[in-house]
Structure formats: structure tokens, C-alpha cells
Amino acid sequence: MTDEKGPKIEAEIDALTVKAIAALHKMAAEGAAGLSSDMTRKLLDHIAKLQAVE
């Protein structure tokens, strides 16, 4: 991959990741995750930990 494409791809991944996290919280809030609250909470907690590390 060329150096000039790197920042653009990184920005796209950033935007998609933000969109994914927002979608997860929306599904959880609307009860649309299709999962138990325990599993949903564990997975969202895991995402929060990763965001804290980032």
C-alpha cells in the first residue's frame, strides 16, 4: 500500500468503527440485539474497554 493511501484508509476505518459502535448502542437500546441483556452488556463493556485503551 502506498503511503498516500494509508491515511485515507485509516480515516475510513475510523469512520466505520464509530458507525459500528453507534449501531451497537442503538440496537442495544432498542432491544434489537436479539441477545440476552447479560451478553449484550458484556460485549458493550468489552468495546468500552477497547475504546479506553485506544
Next chain:
Amino acid sequence: MRKSIEVVMAEELGLADVLAKGASDEREVTLLVVTLMMMLYTHRHLKDDVFITEARAVVNGLQNDALPLKGLGPLLNGSEDEATALLTETSVMGMKWSVQRDVNYRYSKKAEDRFMSYFFETYLFAVFGLSAEGRAFIM
């Protein structure tokens, strides 16, 4: 195969607590494992590899079992028909490879939005996007 996937999820994704027996519903853990398996092997979807046929059997077993209606949270709030309809719309339960394959091989905004309407798939993507290893892989 499942064991290998579980090791990856526990060690690389830090999901040991989620996968621990008794920590979560066994069925949900199975679905999460199968979802990652499908992601890793989207290019093999027509090959009927043993691990795919085994995963499909597991998924079919879950669908045929009355128990999957339990532990699926919001699904329980509707009627059994509604719950069954929702289950068949869930990528893993229906083994809908197109949810994962379309964003890889026939990308569109619609495919992206569809992918992000499935919790496990979206979750795994977010983990990838937030991980240093995932970014290093792309870059």
C-alpha cells in the same frame, strides 16, 4: 475448528470472560463463535467444508430446538411466530452468508447498513477497528 476459534476469541479478542461456561448463555456463545467462523471463511461458503457443515448442523439444531427462544431477550417479547421470523432473519441462525459476503465482494452502502444491523457482525467489526492488530493488518 470451534476450539481453534474459541482460542482466537479468548486470547486475541480478550473474550475469555464472555466464552466462559456459565458466564453467558451457551447458545449465544455458540452463535458468536459461528459468526466469527463465517467471517473468517466467507470465501469457502459454497465448499461444504466439514467445519461449515458441522456449524450448519449446530445452527439447525438450535433452530429446531424449542430452547433457542429462551435467552434471546427481546425475541421473547413477541409471539412465537414473530420470534421465529426474527430468528430466520438473524444471519447466523439462517447462515446468511450474503450479509458478510456482500460487504466483502459486492460492497454498497446498503450492504454496509445491512451488515451493521446484525449485532455480532457489527461487534466483531468494531473490535477489529479498535484493535492495534487489526489496523496493523490493514496498513
